[in-house]
Amino acid sequence: MEIRPVERGDAAAVRAVQELAFGGPGEALLVERLQAAGADPVSLVAVDEGRVVGHALFSPVELDGPYGPDAPRLVGLGPIAVLPKRQGQGIGSRLIRAGLDDCRAQGFDAVVVLGDPAFYGRFGFVPASNFRIGNEYGAGARFMALELRPGALAGAGGLARYRHEFAELPAEPPPTLGT
Numbered sequence: 001m002e003i004r005p006v007e008r009g010d011a012a013a014v015r016a017v018q019e020l021a022f023g024g025p026g027e028a029l030l031v032e033r034l035q036a037a038g039a040d041p042v043s044l045v046a047v048d049e050g051r052v053v054g055h056a057l058f059s060p061v062e063l064d065g066p067y068g069p070d071a072p073r074l075v076g077l078g079p080i081a082v083l084p085k086r087q088g089q090g091i092g093s094r095l096i097r098a099g100l101d102d103c104r105a106q107g108f109d110a111v112v113v114l115g116d117p118a119f120y121g122r123f124g125f126v127p128a129s130n131f132r133i134g135n136e137y138g139a140g141a142r143f144m145a146l147e148l149r150p151g152a153l154a155g156a157g158g159l160a161r162y163r164h165e166f167a168e169l170p171a172e173p174p175p176t177l178g179t
């Protein structure tokens with residue numbers, strides 16, 4: 001199985017994976033809107049025997065706080081989806097690990113995610129409140145953060161704001177972020 005950046009020709013397959021994994025069109029639509037806006041600095045597919053079986057996207061997140069030009073550069077993980085028949089085989093974990101590496105390589109400081117702490121904790125995510133970073137969804141300990149280099153969030157704090165496309169989904173709050 002190969003993990004590689006999404007390509008133009010993957011659009012239909014990515015849409016299918018997102019729709020099947022989430023059981024509806026919302027996340028696929030969100031992915032397409034973020035792509036159209038160029039707000040998908042890291043977008044990876046897992047390809048097995050020529051078939052797209054998983055997709056993970058990271059989008060820019062703003063940190064509202066008393067920052068000047070030195071504001072930490074954040075991305076948010078999600079939506080991430082693996083074909084239902086292929087879940088539980090390590091594909092999602094590989095997408096996440098490869099995505100974190102790409103985010104680091106692109107110079108991002110940290111990643112946030114809204115989801116199950118038992119799952120995302122495996123990759124080093126800890127409650128974002130440890131860094132005094134809040135979220136717009138009242139998510140508590142399900143909102144997590146990961147420093148891409150040690151100390152990247154030292155002295156950080158503020159409200160993490162996802163791209164406006166997340167708020168424009170039909171469902172509220174965005175189900176894309178939960179697991």
Ligand SMILES: CC(C)(COP(=O)(O)OP(=O)(O)OC[C@H]1O[C@@H](n2cnc3c(N)ncnc32)[C@H](O)[C@@H]1OP(=O)(O)O)[C@@H](O)C(=O)NCCC(=O)NCCS
Pocket residue numbers: 021022077078079080081082083086087088089090091092093094115116118119176177178179
């Ligand atoms: C979440 C998801 C991307 C994980 O991909 P995956 O390929 O199944 O994950 P992996 O095989 O790498 O890891 C599986 C492990 O994560 C756990 N896990 C998988 N999905 C989980 C979920 N929704 N919540 C909590 N734990 C989950 C499994 O219990 C499994 O644990 P184990 O290794 O102890 O057996 C995939 O299950 C999926 O597409 N789910 C539907 C869409 C979704 O909820 N996306 C996440 C929100 S953006």
